[in-house]
Amino acid sequence: MTADPADDTRTRILRAALDLFAEHGxxxxxxxxxxxxxxxxxxxxxYHFPAKEHLLAALxxxxxxxxEALLDSAQSQPTERARWTVLEGWLDIMLAHRRPLGMLFHDIALIGRGDTYHRLMEVAMRANDLIAGPNAGRRERVLAVQAVGACSDPVVFFTDVSDEVLRADMLDGARRLLAPLPADAAPRPHEEAGAEPHEDAGAGPHEEAGAGRRAEATAGPPTGATAGPRTTVPPSRREP
Structure with a gap:
């Protein structure tokens, strides 16, 4: 079975576009x-891309x-396993798409408000929710956003570091973010004497649930999570 010439031309165009976008912007x-x-x-x-912005969306x-496939697979998992499935899988996908990710970091706004933009926003919100867990308080939601950043941004900024080394450093950073606060940690502003308590302050159900999740995070991923195989990104999904 021979490849469709149109598909081959489309792939060549995407590769050339990625190279030129990386070189010149x-x-x-x-x-x-x-x-x-x-x-x-x-x-x-x-003929293949009616406008230049279609190239960016295709990349x-x-x-x-x-x-999206990663989040679908994690959706039905228990909270703690889902958290680390998302974080490790997210990181592996970022590394697999390292070149286009760097280009998108600079030009993501140019995708506009089309379907790709909305899907990216939806993916980010779903990832944050799965990492924070159900009934998360403000602190857990903030940490979830930070953890996603810890498993994304260094891929763009440390282009001279190998995938293996960067992966280990980024996962270590995510574990530290999600670890519980030390018992002797300084009080947060709303906990200091005389300060007006924040709406999330106190030992309500959200805070109690959050404390339990932070305690679970101390040991990092569930047993076997980091020792197992990385997320496999299908060859057809890798960068052109």
Whole structure:
């Protein structure tokens, strides 16, 4: 069975676009430049991608689809296992899509408010909810957002560090974020004498549930989570 020439051309266009976006930035790269690199006319490029922003959305698609599949698989798991399934899987997907992620970091706003943008926002919200756990208080929700950042941002900023080393450092950072506060930790502002208590302050059900989750997080991922295989990103979903 032979490959569809149209699919092959589309893949070549995406690869060339990713290279040129990385070299010159999205704004400074024209469809004409992409065509010249591939010896294709601008009309041929427009046949596959009616506008330049469609290239950006297509480059983001494998990343978004992999994250959606990860969250679907974690949705039915117990809270603690779901938390670390999401964090480890999220990190592995970020590393698998390292090049387009760097490009998207600078040009994500250019995707606009289309379907890809809304899917990215939905993915982020779902990940935060799964990591925070049910009935999470403010502190747990804040830490969940920080943990997602700990498993994302360093991939863009530390491009000279190997996947293996960066993965270990990032997971260590996520564990530290989700660990319980030391018993002798300084009180938070609303806990100091005379301060007006915050709406989440006190030992209500949210705080008690949060304390239990923080205690669970001390040991990091469930047994076997970090020792097991990494999240497998299908070859078809990897960067062009």
């Amino acid at each position: 999205y704004q400074r790269t024209s469809l004409r430049q992409i065509g010249e690199r591939l010896r294709l006319s601008k009309t041929a490029i427009l 983001a698609e494998p990343l978004v689809a992999d994250l």
